[in-house]
Amino acid sequence: GAGVSQSPSNKVTEKGKDVELRCDPISGHTALYWYRQSLGQGLEFLIYFQGNSAPDKSGLPSDRFSAERTGGSVSTLTIQRTQQEDSAVYLCASSLGEGQPQHFGDGTRLSIL
Amino acid sequence: SQQGEEDPQALSIQEGENATMNCSYKTSINNLQWYRQNSGRGLVHLILIRSNEREKHSGRLRVTLDTSKKSSSLLITASRAADTASYFCATDRGYSSASKIIFGSGTRLSIRP
Numbered sequence: 438g439a440g441v442s443q444s445p446s447n448k449v450t451e452k453g454k455d456v457e458l459r460c461d462p463i464s465g466h467t468a469l470y471w472y473r474q475s476l477g478q479g480l481e482f483l484i485y486f487q488g489n490s491a492p493d494k495s496g497l498p499s500d501r502f503s504a505e506r507t508g509g510s511v512s513t514l515t516i517q518r519t520q521q522e523d524s525a526v527y528l529c530a531s532s533l534g535e536g537q538p539q540h541f542g543d544g545t546r547l548s549i550l
Numbered sequence: 551s552q553q554g555e556e557d558p559q560a561l562s563i564q565e566g567e568n569a570t571m572n573c574s575y576k577t578s579i580n581n582l583q584w585y586r587q588n589s590g591r592g593l594v595h596l597i598l599i600r601s602n603e604r605e606k607h608s609g610r611l612r613v614t615l616d617t618s619k620k621s622s623s624l625l626i627t628a629s630r631a632a633d634t635a636s637y638f639c640a641t642d643r644g645y646s647s648a649s650k651i652i653f654g655s656g657t658r659l660s661i662r663p
Contacts, residue, residue: 541592
């Protein structure tokens with residue numbers, strides 16, 4: 438489809454393992470965002486990519502979290518040495534640029550046992 | 551503290567009634583956006599209102615913005631069962647280097663048949 442695609446849709450892993458979450462944005466969207474949403478809560482900003490500029494990583498909660506965006510398209514969010522408090526839904530969004538409406542994927546539900 | 555705060559946190563109304571949700575924020579903004587989230591899904595953009603606009607309409611949705619009070623409201627007229635969802639406001643502070651959009655915690659709207 439033409440929307441934002443995230444994979445996997447669900448991920449269950451043991452504490453201490455590393456996980457990779459993938460986001461395929463809408464073609465042509467230069468801006469890409471990662472958010473975290475805990476149950477019944479709002480969205481917590483994690484990281485923002487805009488074109489070829491250096492990403493805004495100010496929302497990453499610890500150095501266990503990292504993200505990259507290859508070729509200005511697909512993005513991967515990596516969480517190393519997962520902890521139980523990392524359990525949440527991780528949402529990716531893309532937009533045509535700064536200040537433009539964001540288009541969201543359905544998220545990856547991450548559960549850390 | 552949250553840049554955008556919605557109230558009420560939860561709202562239950564009868565089908566056909568109007569629903570009003572409010573959003574307050576703290577700092578100056580470039581624009582304010584409203585999103586809807588159905589359970590288990592990503593967010594869907596509803597409407598964007600710029601800081602120099604006071605009111606916008608889209609179908610059964612009406613959004614107002616009062617920058618002097620740093621508040622916005624979302625009105626859904628003639629509510630339907632399909633309007634049951636969480637509604638979030640998002641403020642865009644329009645940083646020149648990293649335009650982060652800050653989401654509130656949302657209003658959970660339930661429409662009773």
